[in-house]
Amino acid sequence: MASLAGGPAGLLPEGADGVRDRISLTYLAVQNLRRRPARSLLSAVGVVLATGTLFAVLLGLAGVRQSMAVGMQRLGADLLVVPAGEERHVQEALIMGTPTSFYMDHAAAAHVAGIQGVLAVSPQVYIETLESASCCTGRLMVVAFDPATDFTVRPWLGAGSARTLGPHEVVAGRLIIPPVGQPIRLYGQDFTIAAKLVRTGMGLDETVFMTMEAAYAMAAESAERAEKPLRLPQGAISALLVRVEDWVAPPLIVRQIQALVPGVDVIQRDQVSRTVVDGYLGTMRWVLGAAGVALATAVLLVAVMFFAVVSERQRELGLLRAMGASAGGILRLILTEAVLLTTAGGAAGILLGGGGFALFKDRFTYSLRVPYLWPGALELAGLIGGTLLLAALAGLVAGAVPAWRSARMEPYAAIRQGE
Amino acid sequence: MQRHRWLGIVASVAGLLLMFGPHNLFEICSDHGLFMTLKSGMQVPMRCTWTAAAAQGLGGLILLLGLVLWFSKEGLPTLSPVLLGAGLLVVLLPLYLVPTCPKPSEPCNLELKPALIGTGVVLIVTAAVALGLARRGPGRTAA
Numbered sequence: 408m409a410s411l412a413g414g415p416a417g418l419l420p421e422g423a424d425g426v427r428d429r430i431s432l433t434y435l436a437v438q439n440l441r442r443r444p445a446r447s448l449l450s451a452v453g454v455v456l457a458t459g460t461l462f463a464v465l466l467g468l469a470g471v472r473q474s475m476a477v478g479m480q481r482l483g484a485d486l487l488v489v490p491a492g493e494e495r496h497v498q499e500a501l502i503m504g505t506p507t508s509f510y511m512d513h514a515a516a517a518h519v520a521g522i523q524g525v526l527a528v529s530p531q532v533y534i535e536t537l538e539s540a541s542c543c544t545g546r547l548m549v550v551a552f553d554p555a556t557d558f559t560v561r562p563w564l565g566a567g568s569a570r571t572l573g574p575h576e577v578v579a580g581r582l583i584i585p586p587v588g589q590p591i592r593l594y595g596q597d598f599t600i601a602a603k604l605v606r607t608g609m610g611l612d613e614t615v616f617m618t619m620e621a622a623y624a625m626a627a628e629s630a631e632r633a634e635k636p637l638r639l640p641q642g643a644i645s646a647l648l649v650r651v652e653d654w655v656a657p658p659l660i661v662r663q664i665q666a667l668v669p670g671v672d673v674i675q676r677d678q679v680s681r682t683v684v685d686g687y688l689g690t691m692r693w694v695l696g697a698a699g700v701a702l703a704t705a706v707l708l709v710a711v712m713f714f715a716v717v718s719e720r721q722r723e724l725g726l727l728r729a730m731g732a733s734a735g736g737i738l739r740l741i742l743t744e745a746v747l748l749t750t751a752g753g754a755a756g757i758l759l760g761g762g763g764f765a766l767f768k769d770r771f772t773y774s775l776r777v778p779y780l781w782p783g784a785l786e787l788a789g790l791i792g793g794t795l796l797l798a799a800l801a802g803l804v805a806g807a808v809p810a811w812r813s814a815r816m817e818p819y820a821a822i823r824q825g826e
Numbered sequence: 827m828q829r830h831r832w833l834g835i836v837a838s839v840a841g842l843l844l845m846f847g848p849h850n851l852f853e854i855c856s857d858h859g860l861f862m863t864l865k866s867g868m869q870v871p872m873r874c875t876w877t878a879a880a881a882q883g884l885g886g887l888i889l890l891l892g893l894v895l896w897f898s899k900e901g902l903p904t905l906s907p908v909l910l911g912a913g914l915l916v917v918l919l920p921l922y923l924v925p926t927c928p929k930p931s932e933p934c935n936l937e938l939k940p941a942l943i944g945t946g947v948v949l950i951v952t953a954a955v956a957l958g959l960a961r962r963g964p965g966r967t968a969a
Contacts, residue, residue, distance in 0.1 A: 766943055769930040770936045770937075
């Protein structure tokens, strides 16, 4: 055994000759874990699985929230007024880009604009395109907006608010394949993509925006140009996007709209986000529960392992005590081993869980029908730090009783019992 | 079992998966039978076709290397880095070299891409471990 004279960072007091050849707690703990690699690995497996699952689920939640925050902020509206019964279709269109089309009387816009506390009202028309001959395009959602009142699309065009869309121009979501400047054909007519949205992770990524004038012209000419004509009632709208003043609570405006305009549903921005997040958590509830049970089981396994370790190493620990190591030093040694083991397991779990999530993210979000955008670096760091902390705490809990028992051992009795 | 045979098995299985997986185990595309129609009316293969073809080619090479490793203990220090590089190529294929469709809900992103990346990562990790052990010293034979 190497000389164990040590200062405050080591187990033993400084030697008489002043040699500071000390072995640190961490070094000893690592060496002890490496002595039985198979046992250490097996004990850590439970922690790896539990933390990996937990990390993947939380990463999913963070991304869903991020996507909803970016997407709804991009939309710019506090409220959406839609025909009664179409709330679900609108949410699916917003979140997953599922094309939909329905109409209501445009007179609703004037009623809503007259409500005190309403800052801006902009009508939109939703159009579902035909099946496309282009690669990977399928049916698209087209949204026609009113340039005079629009507050959603204009900010995306850049160059201040002076830039407007021409009659043969569109703004496309990030996942629409042709790049900016290239044509896209809708109902037999070619439109040039003037700009693209940043990625939102929501249905907006697969949506095309054009002016209402362009939409009505497209509908009028579709009878000759398209495989199937587009029937768009003149003056009809599909939804009203409403912005409210900062000093007004949106639910107040909702009640007034429902009183003034019969036959409509009003969707609040926060409501959409909450519905999606709650839906995700509801689905993941059982997974989180399983991860919790797995972690508790892993803590028990690690505790049992360390009981066995302490029993095996009685002689070694007794010798350390006899050579001057304090009871506190022995306690810290066992706890350090337990924390290192579970933290390493946690780190491996983060790698596996994060890697697995990254690999199957598209399938996962597509199956659950939730939007997704990778969380920011700070939030990701917080998630990783939190998971590692949880793993370390698990080690503290698992090693607490074995460490306490090892610290209580009398050196001579420990050496004799270990022989 | 000796180290070179472990890596040989992993490489051979990875190679077989890459050669025969596309079209059989994991779908490439559901849209218009892998072709797109241009404005002129001409049909051209979509790029996921080439992603799958490149993966199959790489798979053949990886399978060959795996078989060589199975029979040649001396090949381990030389072929481990080659397999590590091949694994990296497999990972980069659907991401940068011949990227799949931008639409996340297409089969190339739901099935082909995760399969390629997962296979590549397993190959990289196994080759890296084998290389590290080969540099350390002679392999042990299992009892």
